[in-house]
Amino acid sequence: MQSSYNYLLVTISFVVATLASYTALDLTGRIFMLASARLRHAWRLGGAAALGVGIWSMHFIAMLAFSLPIPLGYDFATTAYSLGLAIGASYLALFMTTQTRLTAARLGAGGVLMGGAIAGMHYSGMAAMRMEPGIDYQPAWLTLSIVIAIVASTAALWLARVLSDDDERHVLKKRFGAALIMAVAISGMHYCGMAAAGFAPGAICGAAKGINAAWLATSVILFTFAILIVTLMLSRFDARTTFLAGAVSRLNGQVLRLATLDTLTGLPNRSTLTERIERAIGSARRQRTLSAILFMDLDGFKTINDSLGHSVGDEVLSAFAQRLLQCVRASDTVARLGGDEFVVLAENLPSREAAGMLAESVLERMRQGMWTDSQPLQVMPSIGIALFPHDGDTVETLLKHADAAMYEAKRAGRGTYRFFERSMNEAATRTLRIQSALHDALAAGHFSLHFQPKFHGNGDSLAGAEALIRLHHPELGALAPLEFIPIAERSGQIVQIGNWVLRETCRQIRRWIAEGLPAMKVAINLSPRQLAQPNLVATMLAIVEDEGVSCEQIMFEITETVAMQDAPRTIEMIREFQASGFEIAIDDFGTGYSSLAYLQRFRVKQLKIDRFFTNGLDEHGTEGSAIVSAIIALAHSLEMDVVAEGVETESQLDMLKSMMCDEMQGFLLGKPLSADDFGELLRGRMVAA
Structure with missing residues (x-):
């Protein structure tokens, strides 16, 4: 019979x-991203109904x-049964593609069951x-359709699983292309099945008295489109809602992280x-x-940060944080307060x-290995260590006392640890007062120079x-350089103070020249x-030129230890x-760790022998003389x-003369003098000459 x-x-x-x-692919992505098992099951059931209706309607x-x-019609019960098979096949598809793992065996078994x-x-x-x-079905076409x-x-x-990630790039376009391929395959299956069917001449349709075909086709089309479009809209809306909820959750997590953790190291912040200290105090109590x-x-971090840049400084801080975590117990808290301060x-x-053993183990670990990939810093x-309950019973007090002990460790030579002691409070308080006094000293004229x-x-x-340099504060009185210079160095105020020293020295040189x-x-x-x-050299040169003094009249001294740091x-x-016209001297020679190779490459104007070796001329006899003589010969x-430096006895002076020492200074020859007194010394030398 012709069809x-x-x-x-x-x-x-x-x-x-x-x-x-397309609905199947979209639903798979939606269901796969759901965390709740109950929601996944509900979406599978609803999606299977919508998808089954879609496939059956096709x-x-x-x-x-x-x-x-001949007139055609369809038996209602059998048609309903075929719809049930379509919904069942759709549920099977959604169930298989939304499992945590889709193995080859599951894929093959699912394909056979769904295709069947x-x-x-x-x-x-x-x-x-x-x-x-x-x-009458032709076996070849029948087999091909199956x-x-x-x-x-x-x-x-397979496509549904591959395209289940909504965050993948161009996923909607890929799903649409895959949907076209799947539609061709599904349609191909149907029309192969229709090609397999043979209708005998004179055959009749037993269900021809059913519903009008045109009306039925229109109803099915409208109903199917409505179901599939509504399902897609619900899926997209729910996906959008989930995305927004996830975005809000991630934002909350980031806000919480910013509020509780240090962004550079990932350690807890202040x-x-x-x-945690408050909880620890309560628990310990x-x-x-x-x-x-x-x-x-x-120690020395600010120098690294200033000389090598903040990126290298950040690497050092990150490396220190990671190593510190390995030095302590799992139950301990490691935090970064800011800058190069850790607790x-x-x-x-x-x-x-x-x-103390914990502090010692930290120091030992820090002495080992490389700090960054590129810099062996x-x-x-x-x-500094403060103990609860011995050294305080509040967070503020414990941190304050531990900080004071840390500064005592710095004063003790750095790279060590100290327990808090009550006397440190007085030292810390005085340090703060000196630091405050330094802020006002330049403007208020509290500094002076001696020569x-x-x-x-x-x-x-x-x-x-x-x-x-000398500092005389109206409240603190006269402060020794050994007391205020290290504080100025730590706080960074030494840079402005150093510029003032050079400028004031130049002005004093001009005054002496003006006085003849x-x-x-x-x-x-x-x-x-x-x-x-x-820009140190440029700054120094600008000051000297601004004050109208020749560069040859200024010599800068660099301690041996600092010179060898880099x-x-x-x-x-x-x-x-030297190219700018200044002369350089290496100060405190013999106390650092200079190599002869670098000493030769420095090519400075002077070496200043530290007072320790000058004192050794008297205290250590022949041995002391041999050391000083070797330094001078070198x-x-x-x-x-x-x-x-530090010539204080006639015997020291005589031995230095015999060793052909070029210059000497010390209390025996002349104590530090005010600018006016040094001018009188110059004037007296001129008269004597």
Whole structure:
């Protein structure tokens, strides 16, 4: 019997197949992202109903597009059964693709079961026509339709899983393309099945008295489109809601992280540490246990940050944080307060000694290995320890006392630890008062300069002077340089103070010249913080030129220890100073760790022998003389002058003269003098001459 098709309905059936396939892919992505098992199950049931109706409608519309020269109809019960198979196949598809793992075996089994169900839906739909005699199927086409159903189902399961991530790039376009491919496969299966069907001449349709086909086709089309579109809208709306909820949750997490953790190291920040210390105090008070606060500050970190840049500084801080976490117990809290300050909270310690052992283990670990991938930076912490309940019973008090102990560790030589002692409170208070006084000292005129004479090797003729800063505060009184200079160095105020010293020295040189006195070469000490300034030489040169003084009248002194911290950079800076007309001296020679190779490359004007070796001329006899004589011989071989500091006895003076020491200074020859008194000294030398 000859058959024909309504191509409008054929086209509509393909559109329905495409929409149903896209809905399947979208639902898979939606269900796969749900965390709740109950929601996943509910979406599978609702999605299976909508998807099943879509797939069944495609087949049913395609069946309505098919016509024979006889009236056709469909049995309601059999048609309903085919719809049930479609919904069942859809549930199976959604169930398989939304599992945590989709193995090859599950994929193959799911494809066979789903393909068989779809084929069963198609052929049960054909059986709903109740043809007499029955439909004769060609085995080859029948087999091909079943194979297409299984292959299409397997491909659909795989594509649905691959495209289940809504966050994947261009996922909607990819799903639409995959939906077109699936629609072609599903339609191909249907029309292969129809090609397999043979209708005998004179056959009749037993269900021909059913509902009008045109009205039925219109109803099914509208109903199917409504269900699929509503399902898609609900899926998209729910996905959007979930996305917004997830975004809000992630934002809350980020806000919480910013509020509780340090952004650079990921360690707890000050507020989080405060809460944990408060809890630790409460727990220790109830259980009568010991807790410790270890306050740490990285020695030399500011120099690294200023000279090598903040990126290297950040690497050092991150490396220190990670290593610190490995040094402490799992129950301890490691926090960063800011800058290069870190705190360890150690609870339930058996004794005071356990806190000391913890600090010692931290220092030992920090002495090992590389700090960053590119820079072998030796940075060590100074550690102050405060204990609860012995050293305080509040967060503020414990941190304050641990901080005070840390500064005591710095004063003790750095790279060590100290327990808090009551006397440290007085020292910390005085440190704060001095730091406050330094802020006002320049503007208020509390600083002054003294000049210590330097004499030629004969001990009689004046060779120059060394500028020494003094601070006299109206409340604190006269402060020794050894007390306020380290504080100014730590706070960074030493840079402005150093600039003032140079400017005031230049002005004093001009005053002496204006009074008709000889122009003396004056030596000025440079601090480590000054040497870390990238524009130091330019700044010094600008001050000297602004004051109208010749660069040859200024000599800058750099301590041996500071010079060797970054010897290659020191060499560059010395060359830059010398190119500008300044002379450089290495101060406190013998107390650091200079190598002869670097000493030769420095090529400075002078070496200043530390007063320790000068004192050794009397205290250590022949041995002391041999050391000083060797230093002088070494310097002369490198064409450097030698200055001996701290000459206080006639015997020291005589031995230095015999060793051909170039210059000397000390209380025996001349104490530090005010600018006016040094001018009188110059004037007296002129009269005597």
